[in-house]
Amino acid sequence: MVCLRCKMVVKEELTKLGIHFTTVELGEAEVVEDISAEQHDQIKAALLKSGLELMDDKKSILIQKIKNVIIESVHYSQEPLTVNFSEYLSQKLNYDYTYLANLFSEVQGITIEKFLIAHKIERVKELLVYNELNLTEIAYRMHYSSVAHLSAQFKKVTGLTPSHFKQLKGKRRSMLDEM
Incomplete structure (x- = not known):
């Protein structure tokens, strides 16, 4: 869920x-x-x-728990992490991070880090579209070390800078308004 x-x-x-x-x-x-x-x-x-x-088997349940921790921390929590994410996940699920990472990669075919980044970028897109926060505030809320780090990761994942993404959303909206 x-x-x-x-x-x-x-x-x-x-x-x-x-x-x-x-x-x-x-x-x-x-x-x-x-x-x-x-x-x-x-x-x-x-x-x-x-x-x-x-889900009945323990591996599937653990994979789902990993996903839930990621989704909850990215989409629903505004509390800043006091430790790095791997340590946070380990503490939350009471498993060694290496075990969690290997299991997740084996079953999902993607690393925990890539899954986390994909969700963070989707959340950043939402925040850009809502237009309530500036990029500095978004970077802080999403636990990026800097706006430059957020922008670089956003461009790597989407192929666009955050500013260009925001402009495209604005253009699409104004074209719809003209109809």
């Missing part, structure tokens, strides 16, 4: 099935009672209908 809507769907499906839960977070739900094999299959089928997947 990577969004609030997904959490709502899971809560709704669990409630429909009469399964009591204490929490539903990004990627996991904590149920009060033990569930039967039949209930497990019902949950799995209900989630599949909504485009969600019930």
Whole structure:
């Protein structure tokens, strides 16, 4: 689960099935009672209908937890990290970072760092489009060491500078207004 809507769907499906839960977070739900094999299959089928997947194996669950920590820290948290991201992830999941990095790369075919950067750049794009923060504020909020570092990484990923990206969005909007 990577969004609030997904959490709502899971809560709704669990409630429909009469399964009591204490929490539903990004990627996991904590149920009060033990569930039967039949209930497990019902949950799995209900989630599949909504485009969600019930994960059973520990590696898949850990991969999802890694993704959730990244998504939450990039898209939903405004707290600055006091340690580097690898240490933060290690502390959050209670696993050695090397193990997490190797597992993630093996299963996903991409490094944790590239996944993190992709999400950071998507978030930067959102912030540029909203036009509420300047580039310095965006760099600070997204934990870049400088505007130059953010700009270089943005250009490497998108092929555009942040300023050019912002101009393109403005041009596209004005062309729509002319219609």
